[in-house]
Every structure is written in structure tokens, then in C-alpha cells.
Amino acid sequence: MxxxxxxxxxxxxxxxxxxxxxxxxxxxxxxxxxxxxxxxxxxxxxxxxxxxxxxxxxxxxxxxxxxxxxxxxxxxxxxxxxxxxxxxxxxxxxxxxxxxxxxxxxxxxxxxxxxxxxxxxxxxxxxxxxxxxxxxxxxxxxxxxxxxxxxxxxxxxxxxxxxxxxxxxxxxxxxxxxxxxxxxxxxxxxxxxxxxxxxxxxxxxxxxxxxxxxxxxxxxxxxxxxxxxxxxxxxxxxxxxxxGRELKNLFPKKEPDIGTVVFEVKNWTVYHPDYHTMKIVDDASFFVRKGEIVSFCGPMGAGRTEMMMSIFGNSYGYGATGEIYLNGEKVEFDSPKTAIRKGVGYVSEDRKNLGLILIQDVKTNISNSSLPMISKRGVVNKRTEISKAEEFRKALNIKTPSVHQIVRNLSGGNQQKVVLSRCLLASPDIFIVDEPTRGIDVGAKFEIYSILNDMVKQGKSVIVVSSELAEAISMSDRIYVMNEGKIKGVIPREEATQEGIMRMALVD
Amino acid sequence: MVSAAQIEQISFFKLAKQNMRKISMFLVLGLIIIVFAFLTGGVNLTPRNITNIFIQNSYILILTVGMVLVIIIGNIDLSVGSVIAFLGALSAMIYNTGIGVVPTLILSLLLGAAIGTFQAFWIAYMHIPAFIVTLAGMLLFRGLTYIITNVTPISLIDDRYKQIASGSLNIEGFTIAGLDGLSIIVALVLVVALVYFTIRSRNQHIAHGFTVLPFRFTLYRIVALSALILFIFYKFSAYRGIPTVSVVLIVVTAIFVFLTNNTVIGRYIYAVGGNAKSAKLSGINSEQVVFITHVIMGLLCGLSGMVFTAYMNSALPQAGVNFELDAIASCFIGGAAASGGIGTTIGAITGGLVMGVINNGMSLMNIGADWQYVVKAVILLLAVFYDIMSRRKSGLG
Structure with missing residues (x-):
């Protein structure tokens, strides 16, 4: 020794x-x-x-x-x-x-x-x-x-x-x-x-x-x-x-059918919620086109989640500035409610604390974002609610004994599908998913990729925040690379390699 | 998407076991009633006493209905005792101007909502913890009550006001087999409505292809609830008819059962209480939901204050002391969770009745307030202990 x-x-x-x-x-x-x-x-x-x-x-x-x-x-x-x-x-x-x-x-x-x-x-x-x-x-x-x-x-x-x-x-x-x-x-x-x-x-x-x-x-x-x-x-x-590792073909990507720019963020800056002088997101600008999957990569703490949450109705940080354009029109999201109503959905990376209400059942979690839609004069139509939940249970293959099951008792992958269902029921045009496959097994990952793929086929746009480079490369059309609150660059799918992304993020 | 209806095959005991959390408080209430029936030699089941239990607990039960919403949203309201003293006194003063019972009722409810709005503003929009805002409210409204009443009771100018609490609904001379006719008819109407709506809802579920329970369980449910209705109204009919206050109570309970189960705002209350951050990100205006909940609590304080003033037949400056504790305890005995998101109106009412039946039974046995406190404390602790253990098992912990 x-x-x-x-x-x-x-x-x-x-x-x-x-x-x-x-x-x-x-x-x-x-x-x-x-x-x-x-x-x-x-x-x-x-x-x-x-x-x-x-x-x-x-x-x-x-x-x-x-x-x-x-x-x-x-x-x-x-x-x-x-x-x-x-x-x-x-x-x-x-x-x-x-x-x-x-x-x-x-x-x-x-x-x-x-x-x-x-x-x-x-x-x-x-x-x-x-x-x-x-x-x-x-x-x-x-x-x-x-x-x-x-x-x-x-x-x-x-x-x-x-x-x-x-x-x-x-x-x-x-x-x-x-x-x-x-x-x-x-x-x-x-x-x-x-x-x-x-x-x-x-x-x-x-x-x-x-x-x-x-x-x-x-x-x-x-x-x-x-x-x-x-x-x-x-x-x-x-x-x-x-x-190091080889890129596995995780996700057979369909031929993309990409249209015009539908969502654009310009000069987005956000400060830390407690330390008001500390920039978490620094002058970030990006855009997403119709039918496109765009990923955001970068190391932990790059400010990706914080940026998405602050765009989604000021849900993070202090003193956010910048402009958001939806279909060329300038919009302001003062709360998640407004963002959802204007057609933006957000699936949080923190499924248990920010995505779900663990003590409620599957159907309630699915309907929470869309209650006004399935109610008349403030009274919820419970039959519609159950039917919608059943629809998603089948479409997304949520493994649960029934839609009346408490979501805490579901596995991680199935919980994630419940969060996705909630956002999908509100039928967003711009769908922001934050670490959609974190902590779930390979099979469920593949299903979630397919769900996102189906969305873009319907002409919607998806923004993925992902820490898994292989995932980002195989499923997205373009990749934005972030670090230290700044967007360091954007790489189209054909040119993306893991090393390239890492280099862009870590080397100045 | 609609598939053929499925009938879930399940044994009675398995179903009972699955729903133990829901049924256990009814069993506890039933058990306590039976125990006191033995201890008091059946006095607690006399028509007069059954009527009294409703009258004596009505104002607490009304508060409980509002309090359970506040608890579901994850807050607490300590001010309700003082607020009902204040509103009771105001309503007596308003009534004494001679404008009649109904305008007094409307004004009391509005004043209650105004007080609720005041407290809700600090809680929902200034983000001051409800515990502190309502603690301040408890002091503030007790003080204001002393100021406006000069610390002396306000008596009422005539006997019509007190009918809200102690009056009965009956038709003079209309009796069936020596019993009050109106009570019997109302009871029968209620039973028919129960049967009709239960079966209709089951048929609709089948038509939509949902999984339903075998018909015999629907039958058990109808029989049990009908028996309960017939029993209570039989007791009413054998005494003075339907107590006015029980009508108030039934209407309030029905409104709030509907509100919590079937309306958007009700569902938002559960969502915010279950996880406020998640609810907010789901597009729910959490602040507004908290605000509305506390306004509703204020409104119900207006009603409860009037009922209590009517019950005492005068507005007392000391009215409502410790009512908040009774209401809060009732909610927790009835299965509400201190961490929010869990609780039902029916559960809270049942919890309130548990407390009420114990108070009443012990009074009948000539046991003083000293031991009543001790027994209530034990029941509260045991009930919540049981609730937490069973919740952990079903993934709600």
C-alpha cells in the first residue's frame, strides 16, 4: 500500500x-x-x-x-x-x-x-x-x-x-x-x-x-x-x-416538415430570485419553427431550465426582460395561465414538485390545466373528464390500474406521461419539455420520443431541454448550446456531434 | 373511445377495506352514538334530543364547512370565533332597526364576505401567513365586538329572529299517525330523489362505458342512506317537525358538497392545497383561489353568527370563544390533512357531529366541561393518528 x-x-x-x-x-x-x-x-x-x-x-x-x-x-x-x-x-x-x-x-x-x-x-x-x-x-x-x-x-x-x-x-x-x-x-x-x-x-x-x-x-x-x-x-x-460512447439510434426520426418561425424569444435576461444582481440568463435569443424540435444543451447550471421557466409566465427569477413573439406577434406572459391560454405548454424537469399533485389521482392531474375547457358555467363535466383521461391513458400507454389511481403510486415513466397528458390536453402549439426522460427507463423513453414526434407531425413545435447529448442529437432538428446563462451557439442536426456540443459549451 | 361498460367484480369486504378511510368516520360516529345510547339509557336517541343535537351544533357545523375549505387549501382560520361574535352583534343591531329577517340575513352575509375579503387580501396577495392574519383578526374582531356592544348583550326586539335557530317547519294540524305530516312527506321525497339520482348516475356511467360496481352495492348504499334519512326525520316528526336550522344546514352542506366535487373553483382549491407550485404551473391562479376561499369562510361566518345569535336569542360580546378550535378539530377528525389538499365537506360535517354527539352525551350524563375537554382531546388525537396511518398506506401521505 x-x-x-x-x-x-x-x-x-x-x-x-x-x-x-x-x-x-x-x-x-x-x-x-x-x-x-x-x-x-x-x-x-x-x-x-x-x-x-x-x-x-x-x-x-x-x-x-x-x-x-x-x-x-x-x-x-x-x-x-x-x-x-x-x-x-x-x-x-x-x-x-x-x-x-x-x-x-x-x-x-x-x-x-x-x-x-x-x-x-x-x-x-x-x-x-x-x-x-x-x-x-x-x-x-x-x-x-x-x-x-x-x-x-x-x-x-x-x-x-x-x-x-x-x-x-x-x-x-x-x-x-x-x-x-x-x-x-x-x-x-x-x-x-x-x-x-x-x-x-x-x-x-x-x-x-x-x-x-x-x-x-x-x-x-x-x-x-x-x-x-x-x-x-x-x-x-x-x-x-x-x-466517448457511440451514438445509438435511440429514436428513428421522421422526415421533418419544417415551416416558418412560430415562436421567438429576443434578448431574454433573468436575474437570480434572491440575488438580484446575479444574471442567470444573459441576453438569450432563439427561435423555433413550425414542426421543429429544438433542443437546449449545456452543463448543469447553464440556465436552461431557468430561462424556460421565466419565459413560461415568469415562473422563475427576478426582473426578467426581453421580448417574446408568437406567430410574429409580440406577447407577454404575466403568468403560466396566460402562457397556457396562448398555446404554450411547459413540462417541468421536477416532475414531483412542479409537475404533479402527487396526492391526487390520474384523471385530476390530467385535467388540472384544462378545467375551464371541460366545464360549463363553472361546473366540471366529470364524464368528459374521465373520458379524456381514458383517451390519454390509451394513447400514451399510461400503465395504471385505473384513472382513479393516486399518481404517487405510479412509476416515474408513467408519472411523466401523466404530466405530458396534462399539458397536451390544453393543446399547446409550442410545447416546452424540460428533461422529459430524466429518471425513467429505456422503454418509456422511447415512447416519450414518439409522443414528441407525433406532436411535430401535427404541425406543432417542441422545445426540449436535455442533458443527454445523445438524446438531443438524435431527436432534434437544431440544438442550441448554453452555458453560464448565455446561448453559445446553435448547431443544425446534420453537424451535431457530442464533442462539438461540449466544445461549444465548455471552451470559449 | 367509448367501450362496453365493465362491472368490477369485487367482494363486499374487499370494497369496504379499500374505502376504509372514507367509511371509518361514519362507523366511529355510529359507534359513539350507540355507546352513549347505552350510557344514557337511550335518552340521547329521543326525538327531542336528536333535534337538540342539530340545533346546538348547527353554528359550529356551518363554520366547519367553511373551515374545511381553508384547511384543504393549506391554511387555517383562527378568527372565526371573534368574527361571528362581531357579525352576530351587527346582525342583531341591524335587525333591531326593524328591517326584517331576510334583509338582515342578506346584510350579514355581505358583511361576512367583506370581513373575509379583508383577511383574504392580506393572506392571498400580501402573502402573510393565514395563521398570523387570522390571529390578528381574532384579536381585532373581538375588540371591535366589545366596542360596538359596550360589552353588554344586545337583546332582540321580537321573537322572529330566534326562529332561525329554534323554530321548526310544520303545518298546523297536519299529522300522519300522530306524527308531523310535513316531516314524513319531506323524508319520503328525499328518499325518492336519492333512489332516482343514484340509479340515474349509475346508468349514465354504464352508457359512457365506465367501470361500475355491481348493482347490489348501489342498493346497499340506497338502503343505508334512506334508513338514515327516515330515522332522522322520524325523530323530527315525533317532536316539533323539521328544525329550521337543519334546513339551513342541509342546504349549506349540499351547496358545498357540490362546490367541492363538481365546480372548477372546488377543484382548484384541491389543486392549490395539494401542491401550490404545481397548480400555478398548471395555469391556476393560486392567489385568486386562496382569496376566494377566505371570502367564502367570511360569508359562512356571517351565517353562523346569525344562527348563534338566534340560538342565544341575543348577541353576546363573549360569543364564539373557542369556536375556531371546535371547527378546526371537526375538520381533522373528519379526515382533512394539515398539510392541505385532502378533506371533504361530508367528512368535516361528520367530524363536527362526532364532537357534538360527545358533548351532548356527556352533558346528558351530567359530566362537566372539564372531562368533556379530556375526552375530545383523546378522540382528536386518535382520529388523526388513525387517519395519518391509513393515508400512508394508500399513498396520500
Whole structure:
């Protein structure tokens, strides 16, 4: 056993219902290096880090994690923190209404006779803040600071517990250039002082500027580890490792019959709902033609979902500006209700929280968007409602004992078909589907592709937000590539390759 | 799309098991009535007492019908007790100007809706939690009641007002076998209507090719409901005829059963309560739905305030204290979920009757308010515990 490694992950397999997120993954990190973990969305990067840090407790996965030469037995992140292993999540975990120094020592306050010694907490917070380069008073309430500064507080919190290994899960995804730059130099400083860092990132230029080693994950498998210290590695090489697989013919696309532009969005800009100066979507413009399927690709956090939701009746963000044209006419969607009435449908990526009402039955979920249509003077025609639900059950092959079944008891794929039915019953002309095949099995995926295909055959237009490049390429006529809130470009179907899309998104 | 009708083959016990959540509260109510029949030597089933149970609980049951909507939408209304004191006092003052019962009723309902609108505005559009708005309302309207009544009861100028609560509908001298004739006729009309509409609805379902239950279950249902109607109206007929307040109650219940089951707004209330974000993305104007729900609650407070004033035969400044708690408890005993989205009008009424029958039975046994509180607390806890356990099993948790 080489003592050189601070962390060794051996044969980790982690399964979620219906999905194998990690499949016999091996992963080694040398002491005192910066090790980057890259891979497509859903490749298993975050899952792996959650296994390492005890977010998923011992026993919920197969294989072993060796930290500092000992096999770990973490029941929660609290155990891993005590061992000197800290994780900085993509979503910050600070308590927003407490001050910096209260957050720093939350969970391990300095006490004297069981009473918290706030004075020494305060005193000890100064050197920590200095070390991470945060120029704020420790008494500042964290919710008043930018995301970048909040992240520094999290990092300070990790060092305060003498972390030897810090895992950063996409640390720069919500930072601006300047903040990102500072964070990367901080990581280099940590390296100097002997702290090992693991960084998950989608930004290859950042990865190449700090990494000593790079491990590529793909589909829950560890593809390769590259030592970057010696040789020069190109972005091209990494992208090839990330996508790698052959394009399977998932979806026999019919000959497209594409007409004129029916839906156009110009200069769309949206700000973060809480941080009103942070742009989530930055001056995005795109259009969709009649009978066309258009996909939006890009890494997690590119702003695709946020853009679609804000277009769909201001359902996300703050201070959205821009123009929407429907059949050449300028329209404004002040609420989802207006958008639906004007013929736009939206299927959310978050089926359980935003798409369905889980405690209601299939027929009610299907009719929720169209009740005025199937009622007379405010009284719902229940027979029409049941007949419509039955129609969709047959047409979309929803597997349920009856339309009176509570949707919570349906499988993911069938739940997704219920959401699609709800939107289809309102008969939209422009159909926005956000990650329509996430977390559902292959058979159901194929059926959903066919449904979308049928829609365009009827002369409607479909916008797909997809994180699966293979899916996007095989089913769409054009692909818009987004990253960091901007539309980086558009690729027609004939020219689309996974590597091309990745390059457009990740390389400036 | 219409295919041949299918008749679901299912045994009685399997069906009962599937619908246990729905029937269990009726069973509980029946059980409690039987237990008290033994404990009181049958006094609780006398015609006079049955009539009293309806009169004594009518104002709470009316509140319960509104409260269940508020709970379905995921909110709570703590102000109803104070609001009915305020509206009761206002309605007494309006009535005492001599404009008559019907104009007083209309004005009370409008004032109730106005108060509902005031609270609904803060809840729906200013996004202040209903708990806080109605807590403020509870204090505000109690205070206003004391101000307008000078903390003294307002008595009514004549006896016509109190007929709303204690009056009866009957035709002088019209009796059948010594029983009130009108009650018997109304009961028979109700039973015939029940049979007709139940069978018609089943036939329509068959015509549309829906899966229906075998006819014997329809028959069981008709027999059970008819027996209940005949029993209650028999008791009414043997005493003073149909209590006016029970007519009010039946009409209100019927309107709200229809509203919750068959109208767009009713369905929107369930949708918003079940998942407000999802409802909004489905194109439902959530704020407006919340607003309307609280206005309806205010309107029903107007009615309940009048009934309570009529019951007391004067408007009391202390009226309605703790009514909100009775109404809320009734909804939860009747199967509503604190997290919203689940609950029925009939369930809430049944829950209210459970509480009412317990109060009444214990009073008949000369057990004081002290032990009544204890017993009601136990029933509330057990009922909700059972409800949550059974909901978890059926995927509603």
C-alpha cells in the first residue's frame, strides 16, 4: 500500500431505484494535490463525492472508501468532518439568517461548562476569515453577502475543523469571473500548505489551470485518470473521454416538415430570485419553427431550465426582460395561465414538485390545466373528464390500474406521461419539455420520443431541454448550446456531434 | 373511445377495506352514538334530543364547512370565533332597526364576505401567513365586538329572529299517525330523489362505458342512506317537525358538497392545497383561489353568527370563544390533512357531529366541561393518528 494516497476509493457501486449511479468505481487521490473530477451530467461525480463524505452512509453502497489508510465507516457528514474530510456543496448549506462567525462554529461551538463561549468563537473567526481572504466583519449576516463570499465562509468552516481534504462540488458554478479566479488561487494556496483538494467542475479551462490529476467519469464508470503535472493535456482529449460512447439510434426520426418561425424569444435576461444582481440568463435569443424540435444543451447550471421557466409566465427569477413573439406577434406572459391560454405548454424537469399533485389521482392531474375547457358555467363535466383521461391513458400507454389511481403510486415513466397528458390536453402549439426522460427507463423513453414526434407531425413545435447529448442529437432538428446563462451557439442536426456540443459549451 | 361498460367484480369486504378511510368516520360516529345510547339509557336517541343535537351544533357545523375549505387549501382560520361574535352583534343591531329577517340575513352575509375579503387580501396577495392574519383578526374582531356592544348583550326586539335557530317547519294540524305530516312527506321525497339520482348516475356511467360496481352495492348504499334519512326525520316528526336550522344546514352542506366535487373553483382549491407550485404551473391562479376561499369562510361566518345569535336569542360580546378550535378539530377528525389538499365537506360535517354527539352525551350524563375537554382531546388525537396511518398506506401521505 502506497502511503502517498490520502484517499482511495475501491470498487464502489451505488444504486438508486432503477438506476446504477456508480458501477465499480475506483478513484485515488494523492496527498497534497488538486484532483479534478470531470464528466457529463449524470456521470456520477456528485454521487461519488457524497459516498466519500458520508452523505450516503456506510451500507447504502458497496465497496470501500479508504481515508488516511483507514477504511471509513461514516454514518453522516459529521463523522467525516471529524476525520478532517470536508465537502463544499453546490448549494450552500449555511444558515442564512445567522452571522458569519455563528455559521463558522455551528455544530462545534466552543463551550465552557456547556455554555457557548461566543467571545472566543468571535476571536477565532478573524484568522480563519483572513486565511480565506474574506474582508467582512464576522458579525455580518450571511444572507446579505454574495454567493461567492458565502462560499468562502463554508471554506473557512472546513479549515476551522482542520480539514485535510476538501471536496468542492462545482464551486465556481455560481461565481463571477473575479470570484472564480480568487477561489482557484485559494485552492492553490491550500495545496502549498498541504491540504488536498478535490474539485468537480464543468469548466475545463479552470480544471486545466489548477489540476495535478484529472479523473474522468462516464455513465457511473471511472474511465481514466490522467496525471497532468508532467504532460500537457488538451481540452479535446478530456472531452473525448467524457462523451466517448457511440451514438445509438435511440429514436428513428421522421422526415421533418419544417415551416416558418412560430415562436421567438429576443434578448431574454433573468436575474437570480434572491440575488438580484446575479444574471442567470444573459441576453438569450432563439427561435423555433413550425414542426421543429429544438433542443437546449449545456452543463448543469447553464440556465436552461431557468430561462424556460421565466419565459413560461415568469415562473422563475427576478426582473426578467426581453421580448417574446408568437406567430410574429409580440406577447407577454404575466403568468403560466396566460402562457397556457396562448398555446404554450411547459413540462417541468421536477416532475414531483412542479409537475404533479402527487396526492391526487390520474384523471385530476390530467385535467388540472384544462378545467375551464371541460366545464360549463363553472361546473366540471366529470364524464368528459374521465373520458379524456381514458383517451390519454390509451394513447400514451399510461400503465395504471385505473384513472382513479393516486399518481404517487405510479412509476416515474408513467408519472411523466401523466404530466405530458396534462399539458397536451390544453393543446399547446409550442410545447416546452424540460428533461422529459430524466429518471425513467429505456422503454418509456422511447415512447416519450414518439409522443414528441407525433406532436411535430401535427404541425406543432417542441422545445426540449436535455442533458443527454445523445438524446438531443438524435431527436432534434437544431440544438442550441448554453452555458453560464448565455446561448453559445446553435448547431443544425446534420453537424451535431457530442464533442462539438461540449466544445461549444465548455471552451470559449 | 367509448367501450362496453365493465362491472368490477369485487367482494363486499374487499370494497369496504379499500374505502376504509372514507367509511371509518361514519362507523366511529355510529359507534359513539350507540355507546352513549347505552350510557344514557337511550335518552340521547329521543326525538327531542336528536333535534337538540342539530340545533346546538348547527353554528359550529356551518363554520366547519367553511373551515374545511381553508384547511384543504393549506391554511387555517383562527378568527372565526371573534368574527361571528362581531357579525352576530351587527346582525342583531341591524335587525333591531326593524328591517326584517331576510334583509338582515342578506346584510350579514355581505358583511361576512367583506370581513373575509379583508383577511383574504392580506393572506392571498400580501402573502402573510393565514395563521398570523387570522390571529390578528381574532384579536381585532373581538375588540371591535366589545366596542360596538359596550360589552353588554344586545337583546332582540321580537321573537322572529330566534326562529332561525329554534323554530321548526310544520303545518298546523297536519299529522300522519300522530306524527308531523310535513316531516314524513319531506323524508319520503328525499328518499325518492336519492333512489332516482343514484340509479340515474349509475346508468349514465354504464352508457359512457365506465367501470361500475355491481348493482347490489348501489342498493346497499340506497338502503343505508334512506334508513338514515327516515330515522332522522322520524325523530323530527315525533317532536316539533323539521328544525329550521337543519334546513339551513342541509342546504349549506349540499351547496358545498357540490362546490367541492363538481365546480372548477372546488377543484382548484384541491389543486392549490395539494401542491401550490404545481397548480400555478398548471395555469391556476393560486392567489385568486386562496382569496376566494377566505371570502367564502367570511360569508359562512356571517351565517353562523346569525344562527348563534338566534340560538342565544341575543348577541353576546363573549360569543364564539373557542369556536375556531371546535371547527378546526371537526375538520381533522373528519379526515382533512394539515398539510392541505385532502378533506371533504361530508367528512368535516361528520367530524363536527362526532364532537357534538360527545358533548351532548356527556352533558346528558351530567359530566362537566372539564372531562368533556379530556375526552375530545383523546378522540382528536386518535382520529388523526388513525387517519395519518391509513393515508400512508394508500399513498396520500
Amino acid at each position: 502506497n502511503e502517498d494516497y490520502i484517499l482511495e476509493v475501491r470498487n464502489i457501486t451505488k444504486e438508486f431505484p432503477g438506476v446504477r449511479a456508480l458501477d465499480n468505481v475506483d478513484f485515488k487521490v494523492k496527498r497534497g494535490e488538486i484532483h479534478c473530477l470531470v464528466g457529463e451530467n449524470g456521470a456520477g461525480k456528485s454521487t461519488l463525492m457524497n459516498v466519500v463524505s458520508g452523505v450516503y452512509p456506510k451500507g447504502s453502497y458497496e465497496g470501500e472508501v479508504v481515508f488516511n489508510g483507514k477504511v471509513t465507516n461514516y454514518r453522516s457528514t459529521k463523522d467525516s468532518e471529524q476525520d478532517g474530510l470536508a465537502i463544499i456543496h453546490q448549494e450552500l448549506t449555511l444558515s442564512p439568517y445567522l452571522s458569519i462567525y455563528e455559521n463558522l462554529f455551528l455544530g462545534h461551538m466552543k463551550t465552557r461548562f456547556g455554555v457557548i463561549d461566543w467571545d472566543s468563537c468571535l476571536r477565532d473567526s478573524y484568522p480563519l476569515l483572513k486565511r480565506v481572504g474574506l474582508n467582512e466583519k464576522p458579525q455580518t449576516i450571511v444572507s446579505k453577502m454574495s454567493v461567492g463570499k458565502q462560499q468562502l465562509v463554508e471554506i473557512a468552516r472546513a479549515i476551522s475543523q482542520d480539514a485535510q481534504l476538501i471536496i468542492f462540488d462545482e464551486p465556481t458554478s455560481s461565481l463571477n469571473d473575479d470570484e472564480s479566479h480568487k477561489l482557484l488561487s485559494l485552492m492553490k494556496e491550500f495545496k502549498e500548505s498541504g491540504i488536498t483538494c478535490i474539485m468537480i467542475s464543468h469548466k475545463l479551462d479552470e480544471v486545466l489551470s489548477v489540476a495535478d490529476s484529472i479523473t474522468i467519469l462516464r455513465d457511473g464508470l471511472s474511465i481514466e485518470s490522467i496525471d497532468v503535472t508532467g504532460e500537457k493535456v488538451s481540452e479535446q482529449r478530456i472531452i473525448r473521454g467524457m462523451v
